[in-house]
Amino acid sequence: MDIQVINVKNNPILNRREIDFKVIHDEATPSRKSVVERLAATQNSKVGLVFVDSLKTEFGKRETMGYAKIYETEERAKQIERPHIVERNIFSKPEEAAEGAS
Numbered sequence: 001m002d003i004q005v006i007n008v009k010n011n012p013i014l015n016r017r018e019i020d021f022k023v024i025h026d027e028a029t030p031s032r033k034s035v036v037e038r039l040a041a042t043q044n045s046k047v048g049l050v051f052v053d054s055l056k057t058e059f060g061k062r063e064t065m066g067y068a069k070i071y072e073t074e075e076r077a078k079q080i081e082r083p084h085i086v087e088r089n090i091f092s093k094p095e096e097a098a099e100g101a102s
Contacts, residue, residue: 001025003038014080015072019043023064029057033091035066045070051081051089 007020019039023030032052040047049071057064071077078086 001030001034001038003035003042005042015076016080017043017070019068019070021066021068023055023066025062025064029055029064032088036068036089036091039068039070043070047091048074049077051077051085053085 002024004022004024005019006022009018011018021039023035032055035052035055036047036050039045039052040050043050050068051071052066052068055064055066069077069081071080
């Protein structure tokens with residue numbers, strides 16, 4: 001999996017960077033978790049501060065277009081980000097999820 005950053009926009013009002021990117025992959029569409037981890041590594045950030053908003057793959061292509069936001073602080077991210085996007089980008093361990101469900 002290779003990630004090419006297409007556009008980076010700094011948004012000082014919301015304390016974040018907005019990134020348009022392309023993921024080139026050989027196999028199936030990569031998971032959101034793997035994309036977040038790779039973006040955090042390449043953009044000098046932490047996994048908890050990167051929120052992938054969308055991933056779109058066209059049928060039959062080996063590339064996925066995406067949009068992500070990288071916040072400066074976790075508190076600011078939780079203030080601004082929509083709840084369903086926050087939930088999609090929090091990756092808990094299976095045993096933690098099982099404890100929360102009971």
